Amino acid sequence: MKKILTLLLLATTTVAFAQPKKLELNLQKDSTYYLTTNGKLDIDQTIQGAHQLIKTTIKGRMSHKVTSIKDTLYNIEVAYKSIGMEMEIQGKTLSFDSEAADSSNIFSRVMKSIVNKPFDLVLSKRGEIVTIKNTQNLFKNIFDGLPPIPEEKKTQLLAQLQQSFGDKAIRGNFQESFIVFPKTPIALKGSWTSRTFLETGAISAKTNTRYVLNNITDDGYEISGDAIVVPGAPAEFKNGNGYFMRMSNVSGTTKTIVKIDKQTGWILESQVVKAIKGTMQVKQTLAGPIAMTMPMTVNAILHTNHD
Template identity: 50%
Template sequence: MKKILTLSLLFIGLHTYAQKAKLELNLQKDSTYLLSVAADMDIDQLLNGAHQLVKTTVTGTTAHKVTAIKDTLYEMEVTYKKLGMHIQMGDKEMGFSSEAGADDLMSKVIKIMINKPFIITMSKRGQIVEVKNIDSLFSGMAKEFPQVGELQLTQIMAQMKQSFGEKSIKGNLQETFVIFPKAPVSVTGMWTTLTTMDAAAISVKTLTKYTLDAITDKYYQVSGAAVITPDKVPAFKQSNGYFMRLTQATGNYTAKLKIDKTTGWVTESHITKNISATMQAKKTATGPVELSYPMKIAMKFTGSDK
């Protein structure tokens, strides 16, 4: 009798272990899905033989409303609900926030971007097909800041578009959502994804190997390990009076995710990322590179659907 019971339990365990799950987005029209993130980034620059450390914390919440479903594609209206940034370099600190109480120029610029929708089209597998209407984020800035000189406002908008332009937003969204396998997988099953980012003076591709670690009543538990390698030669981007780019970027990252079984939305994520690269800078767009130094970037990222 004990042998029969043991064999039965073993059979049940093996059957559960062998069950395959189809991981993909299953969103509903007119429903809104939140994504809140907090990222701590340490940048170590070896400049003239001395280490210069810049610590940055970025926080934000975006709302994704499904406005249309076309075959395997979701069209979403995306809005920033809140944004914030804190930067520390040596004994200098500065912070910007869309929350009430912050009245510096950059905070006011960020506040203008809140609740202004842009459009993304995403596949069930999380592939970002299109990002459009980004200019709506910056509409009305000239009217809002008549006291700011045209040149200064142009420089501010150019810097903001490096982080919130079409390519940057698409690259960041791909890292968040391109996580699903092409076919159903069982627990311990593995698959790979390949994403590219070509934005903000960096161009890399990321090959990630994912594993389905567990299936619970409410979510899939997934882990990932990635290798980051250079893609095409990145373009120089103007910043703080210089034209700059990151070349020869290599690195790795690890991820732990919880994916809602019903919707496929990422409800919780923990990511660590390390990148080494070379920063190149020059004074004019067509001039020679005048400064080149190594840089290391260490980032810890957490996300949730709250």
């Protein structure tokens, strides 16, 4: 009898796990969800025959408050709670941290001014970024209280910030954090594909991802994704350090391992590994000819978790 009961229990469990699951976000109005990201980014390039490696570590924490729900869409108020970065290039280190106690670091003070300034995001139940609005709020009064800065430097710094925190950049970065769930229920070991677009800084690319539901635990769904990165529409030249640059011929791969909460669909933890290469084109003036081209590779590992 015990063996029969055990076999019956195993059979019931197997059937339950084999049933297709509806994977989607199930967020609650007025609830706030957090994500903390830590990552390493290496940019390898050759400029006029000289090899250059830029090593960057980044960290950040963001809040996502659901302000309203309409049909299959969530209106979310998003705010950076902390931002930090350290960049090592040619033996020199540049760092900033919105939580730094050193008030003499202008970059840290600028980042601190961005923290707790909300902007709006519309997110579908499938995890698709529909719209991003009011990111201009991030840049209001960012130079208040700082030592005098030449207007030219202010303009340059603001342009660089908008490249990293503008609508297109935030859309691309956010979409990488959220899995685009399948339109129909998916069974254990089942797969589906999705296409997303990346437009950040001077890069434009399309990503085709194949996801697999690998495991179902008591508290979550474990999913992996393998993506191919291909060029998107030609990227615009962006101002950086007095030059205008864009990356063309973009290609590469992205591998994702993520665990999402069974109840909410929110990310519990994830790891994204990127390997991207392309050609950087440089102009001295926006209207001028391309003055220089150079190969570039980007390798990154990003860890995200809910806290």
